[in-house]
Amino acid sequence: MSGACLLAGTVAALIPAAGAGTRLGHGPKALYTLAGRTLLERSIGALRPHVDEVVVALPEGRGDEFQAAPDPQVRFIAGGETRQLSVRRLLHATTADYVLIHDAARPFLGARIIHDLLEAVAETGAATVARPVADTLVRGGAAGTGSLWGELVAREGLWAVQTPQAFRRELLLAAHDRAHAEGHAATDDAGLIARSGGQVRLVRGDARLFKITTPDDLPLAQALAAVWDAEPDA
Numbered sequence: 001m002s003g004a005c006l007l008a009g010t011v012a013a014l015i016p017a018a019g020a021g022t023r024l025g026h027g028p029k030a031l032y033t034l035a036g037r038t039l040l041e042r043s044i045g046a047l048r049p050h051v052d053e054v055v056v057a058l059p060e061g062r063g064d065e066f067q068a069a070p071d072p073q074v075r076f077i078a079g080g081e082t083r084q085l086s087v088r089r090l091l092h093a094t095t096a097d098y099v100l101i102h103d104a105a106r107p108f109l110g111a112r113i114i115h116d117l118l119e120a121v122a123e124t125g126a127a128t129v130a131r132p133v134a135d136t137l138v139r140g141g142a143a144g145t146g147s148l149w150g151e152l153v154a155r156e157g158l159w160a161v162q163t164p165q166a167f168r169r170e171l172l173l174a175a176h177d178r179a180h181a182e183g184h185a186a187t188d189d190a191g192l193i194a195r196s197g198g199q200v201r202l203v204r205g206d207a208r209l210f211k212i213t214t215p216d217d218l219p220l221a222q223a224l225a226a227v228w229d230a231e232p233d234a
């Protein structure tokens with residue numbers, strides 16, 4: 001399956017991988033190795049067969065080690081100070097008709113999800129992977145401060161947003177330009193489309209697409225890597 005089969009136009013996978021990995025505490029997170037492959041290599045490997053090109057935003061000064069083994073389908077650029085700025089640079093680095101944006105920090109990406117997302121973006125121009133929230137939700141203080149139970153939040157209709165997210169490039173570029181001009185900071189790209197009045201289709205995600213964020217996530221990621229590498233999800 002390739003993106004070209006589902007979409008009339010070219011598709012680029014854009015990977016924001018320029019984060020410092022402060023919470024994980026092992027240097028730039030995308031370069032963290034799980035069972036012999038970095039998070040970035042895992043994300044590139046999952047996306048590459050489905051798109052025309054892959055563009056990766058890396059921390060400033062880290063491009064050389066990747067250019068050492070050139071792959072004509074994969075390019076590297078320097079990221080920005082925030083995820084939003086890294087994605088903005090990535091959008092300017094491609095002329096593809098459609099873009100599929102995926103956090104390097106979510107290394108367990110299967111083909112089913114990519115297929116469903118590309119099908120959805122053909123209809124709406126914007127789509128994201130997300131999962132209905134399953135836990136009871138309550139407001140509390142900031143994490144780790146011995147919070148007390150505040151107000152319950154009804155979970156019906158709430159979704160936890162993951163990546164990948166797919167867009168018609170021109171649509172997302174306009175939403176980014178608007179946010180940039182207005183000084184609006186966002187945690188993801190689908191939210192910028194919604195903020196500009198666009199429709200975003202929600203595509204069923206997967207628990208295995210969790211974002212590796214803190215050291216607590218590593219035991220699960222290591223266990224999953226062994227299973228995943230034996231039989232990659234389809």
Ligand SMILES: Nc1ccn([C@@H]2O[C@H](COP(=O)(O)OP(=O)(O)OP(=O)(O)O)[C@@H](O)[C@H]2O)c(=O)n1
Nearest residue numbers: 016017018019020021022023081082086104105
């Ligand atoms: N300036 C930045 C910040 C983040 N990212 C990318 O955005 C994704 C989600 O970010 P997050 O999980 O918060 O990663 P970090 O910013 O590295 O984490 P931390 O906040 O702990 O430093 C990651 O793939 C990260 O590399 C990026 O490309 N450019």
Ligand SMILES: C[C@](O)(CO)[C@H](O)COP(=O)(O)O
Nearest residue numbers: 083103161162163187188211
């Ligand atoms: C894009 C994202 O992964 C969707 O859940 C998330 O918003 C990234 O947030 P972060 O604070 O940059 O990790």
